[in-house]
Amino acid sequence: MTDFNYNFNSCPERNGYGSLKWDKFQGRDILPLWVADMDFAAAPEIIAALQARLDHGVFGYTKPFAAPVEAVLNYLERQHGYQARASWLDFLPGMVPAINLCVHAFTQASESVMTATPVYPPFLSAPDYAGRELIKVPLCLDSQEHWSLDIEAMEAAIQPHTRLLILCSPHNPVGRVFTAAELTELADFCERHDLILISDEIHCDLVIDPDAQHTMTATLNDAIAQRTVTLMAPSKTYNLPGLACAFSVIENPQLRQQFQQTIRGIITEVNCFGYAGCAAAYNHGEAWRQELLRYLRGNYELVYDFIQRELPQITFRPMQATYLAWFDVSALGLKHPAHFFEQHGVGLSDGSPFDGAQHLRLNFGCPRDRLEEGLQRMKKAVGTI
């Protein structure tokens, strides 16, 4: 690890900063390996841009101005081959409010929403909060034991009043990068059933499998582009969730208008640091991101090998993206798996809110020695069963 230009091995102290991740276990010897927030400091290039913005000294209301807009448009084209226009963009203070507002914008009370489970919990709560029926279709394993979308089961489950499909691509929590062929099948499904597709692609720049490539849903073909609402943010990749800056890309003017009317007066402006961080991430963050991916790949291999070798009772299938490992712990026979591991000093995400009871999610976006310690604690814990 000596050939790294950026330091991922040591991290700033987070106690005392209101960290959601760390404060949960404050005062207890529990390693927080849960919520999707990495322990690494942001790229120095981003910190410098934020410092320059701070030095300006005036923090007035800020609209989506040229610097972040151009940074996003250039990034979409450079990274994902997507030629978007400025008028298709809306900046948002978070993806979660956007997911919730999409449900309001694009469905009536009598219409239903479909998603593939297990999945990021706000996909499940958003229809519930809006009083819409939710149709959950479990992911399936394909012939190569990859998690995949079960189009056949989706065909069987769809209702005449289903209007919206919420996709997580790449998929949190299973870490799958769907191929263009799989996404095209999904696009055809949306076309057949006249669905609007909310494509949450927040993890798209965290592909750790060198053989996998992310495809933006909206780049598949014109038909799906016209029914897609893409939601993205630099926050996962560059570890900036506290800056609260995300964006939507909506090509279809009618859908865009529906969305904009719904968020009006409800969604706040993105703040000036959010814009500065977003522009710096996309314009100057690539060298840091490449090293981050290399570091995360090393962490993933550590977790994978450790689980196969030391904890074979846990099923952990190979993953391609994200820094979130999804464990099936049903063979351990635990009543409350997350509580059990907390009692043994490891704070993992409980699978139940993802619709994955008897599963746990481990965040390996942390220094390697912390990860090693967490895995050793897990082994020790399992040894007590």
Ligand SMILES: Cc1ncc(COP(=O)(O)O)c(C=O)c1O
């Ligand atoms: C799939 C997915 N969407 C959205 C978010 C959160 O987005 P935001 O912090 O912008 O609300 C996360 C965070 O983990 C996520 O995994």
